[in-house]
Amino acid sequence: MRTSTGTAIGPARSALMVIEAFWTWYKRNWRSSAVSSILSPLLFLIALGLGFGSQVRAGDATLGLPYVQYLAPALVCAAAMQTAAFESTFPVLSSFKWQRNYIAVTATPIGPKALVGGVLAWIAVRLAVSGAVFMAVAALLGALTGPAALLALPVSILTGMAMAAPIVAYSSTIETEGQQFNAIFRFIVMPMMMFSGTFFPVEQLPGWAQPVVWATPLWHGTELARGLSFGGVDPLAALGHTAYLLALFAAGAYLCTRTFTRRLAV
Amino acid sequence: MRRAATGRPAEIRWGLSVAPSRVPDVAHNGDALVHADGLTKRFGDFAAVNGIDLRVERGEAFGFLGPNGAGKSSTMRMIACVSPRTGGELSVLGMDPNRDGPQIRARIGVCPQLDNLDNELTVRQNLHIYGRYFGLSRAQVRAKAVELLDFAQLAERADDEVEPLSGGMKRRLTIARSLINDPELLLLDEPTTGLDPQARHLLWDRLFRLKQEGVTLIITTHYMDEAEQLCDRLVVMDGGKIVAEGSPAGLIAQYSTREVLELRFAPGTQADAVPDVADLADRVEVLPDRLLLYADDGEAALKAAHNRGVHPLSSLVRRSSLEDVFLRLTGRTLVD
Numbered sequence: 001m002r003t004s005t006g007t008a009i010g011p012a013r014s015a016l017m018v019i020e021a022f023w024t025w026y027k028r029n030w031r032s033s034a035v036s037s038i039l040s041p042l043l044f045l046i047a048l049g050l051g052f053g054s055q056v057r058a059g060d061a062t063l064g065l066p067y068v069q070y071l072a073p074a075l076v077c078a079a080a081m082q083t084a085a086f087e088s089t090f091p092v093l094s095s096f097k098w099q100r101n102y103i104a105v106t107a108t109p110i111g112p113k114a115l116v117g118g119v120l121a122w123i124a125v126r127l128a129v130s131g132a133v134f135m136a137v138a139a140l141l142g143a144l145t146g147p148a149a150l151l152a153l154p155v156s157i158l159t160g161m162a163m164a165a166p167i168v169a170y171s172s173t174i175e176t177e178g179q180q181f182n183a184i185f186r187f188i189v190m191p192m193m194m195f196s197g198t199f200f201p202v203e204q205l206p207g208w209a210q211p212v213v214w215a216t217p218l219w220h221g222t223e224l225a226r227g228l229s230f231g232g233v234d235p236l237a238a239l240g241h242t243a244y245l246l247a248l249f250a251a252g253a254y255l256c257t258r259t260f261t262r263r264l265a266v
Numbered sequence: 267m268r269r270a271a272t273g274r275p276a277e278i279r280w281g282l283s284v285a286p287s288r289v290p291d292v293a294h295n296g297d298a299l300v301h302a303d304g305l306t307k308r309f310g311d312f313a314a315v316n317g318i319d320l321r322v323e324r325g326e327a328f329g330f331l332g333p334n335g336a337g338k339s340s341t342m343r344m345i346a347c348v349s350p351r352t353g354g355e356l357s358v359l360g361m362d363p364n365r366d367g368p369q370i371r372a373r374i375g376v377c378p379q380l381d382n383l384d385n386e387l388t389v390r391q392n393l394h395i396y397g398r399y400f401g402l403s404r405a406q407v408r409a410k411a412v413e414l415l416d417f418a419q420l421a422e423r424a425d426d427e428v429e430p431l432s433g434g435m436k437r438r439l440t441i442a443r444s445l446i447n448d449p450e451l452l453l454l455d456e457p458t459t460g461l462d463p464q465a466r467h468l469l470w471d472r473l474f475r476l477k478q479e480g481v482t483l484i485i486t487t488h489y490m491d492e493a494e495q496l497c498d499r500l501v502v503m504d505g506g507k508i509v510a511e512g513s514p515a516g517l518i519a520q521y522s523t524r525e526v527l528e529l530r531f532a533p534g535t536q537a538d539a540v541p542d543v544a545d546l547a548d549r550v551e552v553l554p555d556r557l558l559l560y561a562d563d564g565e566a567a568l569k570a571a572h573n574r575g576v577h578p579l580s581s582l583v584r585r586s587s588l589e590d591v592f593l594r595l596t597g598r599t600l601v602d
Contacts (some may be wrong), residue, residue: 002480005410006400006447008368021384021395029386065287100382104443106348107376108399109368266309266349 008109009119018105018118019125026126036086037130041079042137048199049143061201063230065145073152073225074198076134080160080208081218085189087123088167089181093174095119102264112260120165120253124258127160128153145230152225159221163246165252172259197222220244254257288349289361299324299451299482300345304354307340314340316506317354318533322484324450327477329493329500331588334409335358336503338486339379342455346376347485359450372400375449379456381436385429389420392428393446410446414482417444434465441472453475454485458492470495490589504596521594522586523548525564529557529571529578542574543567560586 009017045068053067062070095102105115131153138144167184172179195205196218202210213219224241227233300322305503315337322328329558330338343349345358347367356363358370384392390411399409418438423431428439444452445585457473458466473496477483487493493500494514502510504515510517527547531539533555540557544550546567547559557578561567564583571578 002448002450004373004404004448004450006372006449007408008372009399009401014399015397017398020398024395025384025386098279100380100387101384103378104382104384104396105399107346107371107378108396109372109401110399111368262350 001051006028006109011114011166015116015117015121016109018110018115019122020119021105022122024124033126037079037083037126038133041075041082041130041134044079045075045134045138045143046076049075050141061204063226065230067238068141068143069145069149070226071199072138073149073155073229074109076131076138076152076156077136077159077221077225078193078196078198078218080156081163081221082132082189082193084132084160084164085167085184088164089171089184092119092168092171093178093181096172096263097175102260106264112264113257116168116253116256116260116265119168120158120161120256123164123168124157124161127157131156149229150233151228155221155225155228158242158245158249159217162217162221162248162252165208165256167252169252169255172263172266192216192218202214217245217248276444278566281573295411297324298322298357299326299359300328300484301576302341302345302354303356305341305344305351305356306353307337307344307349313506315344318501318503318506320501320508320509320511321368322482323449324482327473327485327496327498329497330484330503331488331490331493331500331507331592332486332503333488336596337506338503339455341503342453342484342486346374346453347371361423365511366510371427372447373450375452377441377444377449377457378456379459381440383428383436383439383443386427388425388427389431390415390424392439393443396443397446402447407446414442414445417475418547419468432465434461434468437461437469438463439471441469445476445500449481451484454483456486456488457469458487458489476597490592492588494588502592502595510582510591516592518586518588521591524561524562524586526584526586526590527559527561527564527567527571528582528584529559529576530555530580530582531557531578539571539576542576545573558590 003104017041021025049071050070053071056062058064058066102115106112110118135144135150135153144150166248171178195209196202196213196216198218202213202219205213224245225236227238227241281415287349298321300320302318302320304317304319305315307316318337318341330341332338340349344351344356344363347358347363347370350364351491359373361370363370366384384395387395393411394404395408398404402410411424412421415424418441420435420439420442423435430434431439441454441457453474458469461469470492473483473485477496483496485493485496487496497514499513499519500511501508510521529536529539529543536555536557537552540550540552541558543557547561549560551558551560559567559571568581568583
């Protein structure tokens with residue numbers, strides 16, 4: 001009698017295998033995303049940090065640091081947020097609708113929930129790769145204050161994931177060609193990038209705008225990244241920022257398991 | 267010139283390597299691979315599958331026939347453990363899809379209606395990554411991929427990207443991929459839709475080989491010739507229910523006559539001859555330009571019609587096919 005060689009693998013191994021598949025793809029195609037996820041944050045660091053920053057006097061607003069050093073931990077978070085938003089939109093829609101590879105995956109022992117684990121973990125890997133390249137170049141440019149500034153890397157991944165999980169959940173409900181994503185980029189990602197304290201302190205904004213900023217994951221990530229990089233962070237505040245980002249991620253991930261299951265197991 | 271044009275394997279065999287067996291070669295021994303009892307799938311108020319019973323035995327090639335919307339794909343998705351049933355009982359490989367979905371999926375292969383390959387990966391990489399989802403080691407998937415590339419006649423294109431491949435090649439790759447775990451049960455949802463005749467015959471040949479190796483096949487199709495070629499046994503579905511069940515030959519015997527006489531007339535005049543020929547056949551069907559006379563001896567019926575002064579523009583005696591059965595059971599009305 002014929003016996004199959006297949007076995008049902010557990011959730012952790014499933015996620016790992018999904019990452020392996022994405023990695024296989026990435027090794028062939030990393031160039032296409034390198035400009036937006038790796039090169040463009042570095043251009044920002046050079047143009048704004050070194051170029052524009054040369055005109056900024058170190059003072060209270062920059063926490064007494066050269067502008068490029070003030071900018072670096074925040075910029076890695078902003079870049080992660082942006083990359084996360086992109087990786088959570090069209091690639092997810094395509095995997096449901098155009099290429100349909102999620103449908104191929106869930107025909108195997110890997111179910112929708114394990115797939116969510118792999119998809120989110122892969123975005124985290126992407127953020128780690130582009131963030132690490134950024135940190136390495138930032139270090140070469142003298143944009144890092146010291147070894148502690150490397151803590152901005154894990155913070156940037158957490159920030160990106162707090163953004164990615166809810167957006168993946170949303171993208172997994174989209175049946176159209178993804179026109180909605182432009183609204184996300186224009187009205188959420190871009191303003192968040194500009195006004196969440198990346199380039200200048202939030203205190204410079206009008207009073208009514210500040211609570212809006214406090215709700216964004218990027219502000220929490222930025223505060224945490226700078227606090228850890230430059231030292232002297234209030235532990236309670238650090239805990240609060242971390243908890244907020246984790247909560248966003250957890251809520252998003254939970255929604256993903258529901259939306260993926262609803263779409264893939266009908 | 268694109269390689270696709272020259273990449274066609276040199277030795278496509280036009281005939282089928284194995285004569286189709288018309289009789290299930292496995293006795294009903296209680297070892298049903300798929301067993302459904304009152305299986306139901308509802309979407310809101312709409313019953314896509316409305317209480318069907320079926321048994322698929324190990325080693326069998328089993329077909330689902332039916333017009334669009336008959337419930338074939340919904341049934342396949344429930345058997346594939348990707349769609350929870352709304353009601354009834356279902357067991358696949360002796361397990362319950364509701365409880366043991368991953369364990370069942372580990373041992374079956376699925377070839378979906380729409381290809382869902384990774385177009386930006388190579389042919390070989392598609393096999394590798396898929397095998398890993400079934401818990402196979404890297405060494406296992408590498409070895410299996412070589413074997414499957416050969417089986418699917420894709421060895422020459424192994425390290426090319428999938429995107430530019432022809433439809434037939436992509437289909438073969440999808441089938442090869444579904445075999446990566448040596449499945450005991452292979453589900454094929456309209457496997458040859460949209461393929462040219464060469465590609466279809468090559469696929470049929472491959473499916474026969476699998477059947478010879480003991481793989482149980484469940485196939486949905488719109489193509490009656492495909493069902494006659496491939497299936498030991500089949501069911502015709504319509505409106506979410508099974509309306510007939512049997513071997514291709516058995517269904518023809520039961521629902522049609524041995525032969526069909528087709529009489530072609532100038533459009534509009536065909537009905538005039540009906541009174542003259544009505545008693546020459548078991549059943550007469552009036553089409554816009556033809557009369558179909560279902561008779562056991564078509565030549566005799568034709569002769570009798572001539573003798574009665576019926577002079578069609580042309581006539582044709584042919585054997586009854588599954589298509590006649592299908593159209594009789596599910597009607598000629600277009601289903602969308």
